[in-house]
Amino acid sequence: MYRYDEIDRTMVSERVEEFREQVEARLSGALSEDQFKPLRLMNGVYLQLHAYMLRAAIPYGTLNARQMRVLAHIARQYDKGYGHFTTRQNIQYNWPALVDIPEILEQLADVEMHAIQTSGNCIRNTTTDPFAGAALDEVEDPRPWCELIRQWSTLHPEFTFLPRKFKIAVTGSEADRAAIGVHDIGLKLVRGETGETGFEVHAGGGQGRTPRVAVKLRGFLPKNELLAYLTAIMRVYNLAAQRDNIYKARIKILVETMGPDAFTAEVEAMYRQIRGRDLAVPAEEAARLTAFFPEPSPVDRPEGAINAPGFARWRRINVKPHKVPGRAIVVISLKPRAGAPGDATADQMDAVADLAERYGDGEIRVTKEQNLVIPHAVAAHLPAIFEGLEAAGLATANAGLASDIVTCPGLDYCNLANARSIPVAQALSAALIDRGLDEDTQGLTIKISGCINACGHHHIANIGLLGVDKKGEEVYQLTLGGVADNGAAIGKILGPGLTPDEAVEAVTACVAMFRRERRSGEVFAGTLHRIGFEPFKEAVYGQ
Amino acid sequence: MGSEAVLRDVHARIEIDTATAPETALEAGRRAGAIDVRFPGFKDGRGYSLAALIRESGYAGELRAVGDILPDQKDCLERSGFDAISPDTPSPRWQRAGFTHAYQLGIARGATDRPPVYRARALAARKEQVDALNREHSASPPQTIIAASVDAFSGRIAMLSSFGVEAALGLALLAQVDRRVPVLFLDTQRHFPQTLTYRDQLIAHLGLEDVRILTPDPAEARALDSDGKLYERDSETCCELRKVRPLGAGLEDFDAVITGRKRAHGGERQSLQPFEFDGERVMINPVAGIDPAGIAALYRQMNLPAHPLREQGYASVGCWPCTAPSAGLHARDGRWPGSDRSECGIFDQARTDRAVAARKRAVRLIG
Numbered sequence: 001m002y003r004y005d006e007i008d009r010t011m012v013s014e015r016v017e018e019f020r021e022q023v024e025a026r027l028s029g030a031l032s033e034d035q036f037k038p039l040r041l042m043n044g045v046y047l048q049l050h051a052y053m054l055r056a057a058i059p060y061g062t063l064n065a066r067q068m069r070v071l072a073h074i075a076r077q078y079d080k081g082y083g084h085f086t087t088r089q090n091i092q093y094n095w096p097a098l099v100d101i102p103e104i105l106e107q108l109a110d111v112e113m114h115a116i117q118t119s120g121n122c123i124r125n126t127t128t129d130p131f132a133g134a135a136l137d138e139v140e141d142p143r144p145w146c147e148l149i150r151q152w153s154t155l156h157p158e159f160t161f162l163p164r165k166f167k168i169a170v171t172g173s174e175a176d177r178a179a180i181g182v183h184d185i186g187l188k189l190v191r192g193e194t195g196e197t198g199f200e201v202h203a204g205g206g207q208g209r210t211p212r213v214a215v216k217l218r219g220f221l222p223k224n225e226l227l228a229y230l231t232a233i234m235r236v237y238n239l240a241a242q243r244d245n246i247y248k249a250r251i252k253i254l255v256e257t258m259g260p261d262a263f264t265a266e267v268e269a270m271y272r273q274i275r276g277r278d279l280a281v282p283a284e285e286a287a288r289l290t291a292f293f294p295e296p297s298p299v300d301r302p303e304g305a306i307n308a309p310g311f312a313r314w315r316r317i318n319v320k321p322h323k324v325p326g327r328a329i330v331v332i333s334l335k336p337r338a339g340a341p342g343d344a345t346a347d348q349m350d351a352v353a354d355l356a357e358r359y360g361d362g363e364i365r366v367t368k369e370q371n372l373v374i375p376h377a378v379a380a381h382l383p384a385i386f387e388g389l390e391a392a393g394l395a396t397a398n399a400g401l402a403s404d405i406v407t408c409p410g411l412d413y414c415n416l417a418n419a420r421s422i423p424v425a426q427a428l429s430a431a432l433i434d435r436g437l438d439e440d441t442q443g444l445t446i447k448i449s450g451c452i453n454a455c456g457h458h459h460i461a462n463i464g465l466l467g468v469d470k471k472g473e474e475v476y477q478l479t480l481g482g483v484a485d486n487g488a489a490i491g492k493i494l495g496p497g498l499t500p501d502e503a504v505e506a507v508t509a510c511v512a513m514f515r516r517e518r519r520s521g522e523v524f525a526g527t528l529h530r531i532g533f534e535p536f537k538e539a540v541y542g543q
Numbered sequence: 544m545g546s547e548a549v550l551r552d553v554h555a556r557i558e559i560d561t562a563t564a565p566e567t568a569l570e571a572g573r574r575a576g577a578i579d580v581r582f583p584g585f586k587d588g589r590g591y592s593l594a595a596l597i598r599e600s601g602y603a604g605e606l607r608a609v610g611d612i613l614p615d616q617k618d619c620l621e622r623s624g625f626d627a628i629s630p631d632t633p634s635p636r637w638q639r640a641g642f643t644h645a646y647q648l649g650i651a652r653g654a655t656d657r658p659p660v661y662r663a664r665a666l667a668a669r670k671e672q673v674d675a676l677n678r679e680h681s682a683s684p685p686q687t688i689i690a691a692s693v694d695a696f697s698g699r700i701a702m703l704s705s706f707g708v709e710a711a712l713g714l715a716l717l718a719q720v721d722r723r724v725p726v727l728f729l730d731t732q733r734h735f736p737q738t739l740t741y742r743d744q745l746i747a748h749l750g751l752e753d754v755r756i757l758t759p760d761p762a763e764a765r766a767l768d769s770d771g772k773l774y775e776r777d778s779e780t781c782c783e784l785r786k787v788r789p790l791g792a793g794l795e796d797f798d799a800v801i802t803g804r805k806r807a808h809g810g811e812r813q814s815l816q817p818f819e820f821d822g823e824r825v826m827i828n829p830v831a832g833i834d835p836a837g838i839a840a841l842y843r844q845m846n847l848p849a850h851p852l853r854e855q856g857y858a859s860v861g862c863w864p865c866t867a868p869s870a871g872l873h874a875r876d877g878r879w880p881g882s883d884r885s886e887c888g889i890f891d892q893a894r895t896d897r898a899v900a901a902r903k904r905a906v907r908l909i910g
Contacts, residue, residue: 005664007644007660007663007664010643010644011642011643011644011646014642014643015642018615018639021636021639022615025636030634030636031613035585035613038585038586039613039615121586121588148661151646151660151661152646152647152661154646155618155619155642155645155646156646156647157591157618157619157620157621157622157623157645157647157649158588158591158592158595158619158623158647159588159591160588160591160619161585161586161587161588161591161616161619162588163588227661235592235595235596238588238589238591238592239565239589239592239593243587243589273599274599276795277795277823278648278659278662279648281661282661282662282664282665282666282669282798283665283698283699283798284664284665284666284668284669284672285661285662285664285665285668288664288665288668
């Protein structure tokens with residue numbers, strides 16, 4: 001994992017001091033709420049329905065046991081004993097007091113964490129494959145480049161007051177577990193003709209009100225040119241994007257308005273103009289960053305197994321193959337039956353920290369599916385990990401199954417939401433599990449957003465639910481056919497809106513339909529393509 | 544270019560706002576002595592990119608941010624190229640301290656005040672590496688120094704060669720280590736024909752696989768040396784045009800350069816170390832410690848062909864207008880005869896930087 005040097009430490013502590021002064025200026029009236037709002041947002045502080053919400057960054061979803069314990073401490077000390085892991089690999093606290101926030105930031109800074117740019121119209125936390133550095137199918141570990149982007153995008157003088165928020169995702173493998181197709185910029189590490197690695201560059205993807213799949217700007221960019229190319233994209237966007245309508249201010253609209261070819265030409269011209277030594281990534285810095293992410297050592301011990309009830313099923317569903325012999329990737333589901341997706345109590349966070357430290361080199365990841373991962377678990381210790389997780393109520397064996405539902409906080413917390421997401425997810429998870437529909441659904445994705453901003457990623461779900469407000473009623477639109485990973489696709493609306501109860505029944509009907517109709521090895525998109533929308537429509541709305 | 548002919552009016556202050564088209568902003572940069580960029584609202588961040596564009600185009604006058612801006616934006620404003628701020632609403636909060644470091648390239652007036660952190664770290668590491676290499680190789684033979692250099696700076700190292708009278712030695716040693724390492728040759732278009740013939744002979748003889756020939760920019764050559772006799776009027780500018788600028792561009796992709804400089808050349812070269820750090824690149828001087836007798840011996844031992852001008856009394860060969868046979872104590876006494884010059888300027892980092900900056904500005908910006 002990356003460790004701060006004196007420069008990083010100074011930067012974060014100066015940012016904490018800056019924010020402390022900004023809070024004081026707000027409380028004294030030197031800053032108006034209108035002025036304070038973008039400043040607090042840029043430090044992850046939202047004003048929600050009931051209280052301020054603080055979103056702390058987990059850079060590219062990677063953290064260590066020590067950092068996880070601090071997240072637990074903050075949940076205990078300043079919140080109601082839990083935190084909420086988000087679809088952008090961050091953590092949110094829903095109940096902190098504004099006056100406590102500088103102190104919380106200080107505690108985060110002590111373990112090399114911060115809340116910088118977790119909100120606001122700036123470059124947000126870069127996201128990546130939660131299996132980075134562990135995945136069997138990886139071309140190269142993307143994390144050194146994510147860290148480079150983290151630093152470059154932190155307090156960027158030119159790109160801190162953008163037309164709208166800006167999200168960058170990086171993947172190091174073809175499978176693309178980072179959903180780069182629906183990000184403002186998506187980067188994929190690929191091998192070039194002469195064997196060296198570089199970036200395939202995509203831009204203009206996004207979800208929200210106008211979901212779009214990103215267009216490919218470039219098939220191959222030398223890695224040391226990354227900052228010059230990112231700067232070129234950002235500058236074209238910053239200067240040319242619409243600013244008078246927040247619904248048209250994202251880069252996806254600019255790419256669409258200009259046309260992909262014209263946009264690409266403009267970026268390429270700007271890139272040629274600005275590239276040079278000052279923006280080139282020096283080999284020494286690339287090597288320094290890479291050295292922070294060594295491959296874990298192989299373990300010459302056989303994989304462990306026990307006869308405990310549930311172990312075999314958990315092993316089959318939640319444990320993924322690792323590129324290093326004797327290691328395994330353990331996915332910790334934060335989706336217990338009828339639970340609030342992504343929530344973890346302080347005790348659970350501590351338990352994960354302990355297990356990661358004892359059995360997995362101390363490293364933890366957060367996934368965009370709102371689960372946790374011990375990426376470098378020692379396979380011989382899988383039984384001990386299972387038992388530890390079970391004791392903490394974290395051994396739900398549904399990673400990647402239908403009941404591994406993604407949701408935004410919805411109307412329970414968020415003041416942008418039109419409808420609740422969490423209660424629907426809870427009812428749906430219970431229905432799927434209780435009716436035996438969850439079995440053998442590996443890879444089937446269900447995601448719920450409480451409004452069109454799509455934080456719950458419903459557009460890229462195989463089965464998506466979007467909460468809308470219809471004359472004061474919470475109504476849900478059902479979409480089918482979205483895909484998050486390699487070859488991202490946006491789902492299509494199936495039919496008229498549904499009440500919460502109807503929505504739960506409709507989704508379970510779709511899952512049942514898929515289980516009945518699919519051919520061996522077929523994913524949801526394949527079945528849908530083959531049989532079409534009609535059978536699903538009939539199952540949901542009747543004849 | 545018509546716009547280049549427009550005179551800058553140093554007294555004119557032009558105001559643009561954040562909605563100004565980039566081309567118009569750049570035109571202001573070409574004409575005005577001072578520019579105000581008006582921010583209609585503090586959330587409108589286009590002004591930062593406009594400032595950066597104007598500064599990158601070489602504008603050196605005052606660039607002032609005016610309008611609805613917050614003290615909290617001071618750091619961003621200054622690092623995007625503004626050197627004056629005139630907010631609608633004054634506040635004691637403008638006195639707050641800024642950040643010590645900057646992760647990004649800052650565009651301040653004249654020069655970069657704080658290097659971006661990724662470069663500062665890399666250059667510090669590069670300097671440390673040079674010190675370590677010097678400790679390890681203070682007494683190493685040339686081939687060991689070359690092998691260690693090619694290993695340490697793989698993929699970002701080149702040899703700079705004049706293909707002059709002593710050049711074959713370094714090239715031959717490099718060929719023994721790795722024939723694929725790029726060799727840069729500055730074709731000044733003022734070389735003795737014998738040098739060009741010798742160059743091609745050596746390339747074939749040693750099997751060099753990647754010799755890159757750097758030539759002056761044709762447009763610059765037309766502008767500065769229309770009659771082809773610049774060397775008579777101003778040899779320094781001639782070197783700038785034909786050596787410093789092309790090399791500045793040719794070196795963009797390299798962090799380490801192997802030279803043929805020797806202490807025996809005299810002048811500034813008497814204190815050369817095998818590895819030197821010029822603040823940007825590693826300059827490697829594998830043959831620095833070898834004296835003329837040692838060079839002659841190695842030429843014989845390695846059976847290297849001699850430069851055709853050697854036997855005519857040239858101990859060092861540059862361009863024909865500025866090179867004479869040498870009868871003096873040091874090999875380079877025949878260079879720029881009758882002047883106090885002893886270097887063309889390619890080993891002067893500040894000059895190379897200026898040349899690269901000038902070249903970048905000469906490129907027209909897109910709108």
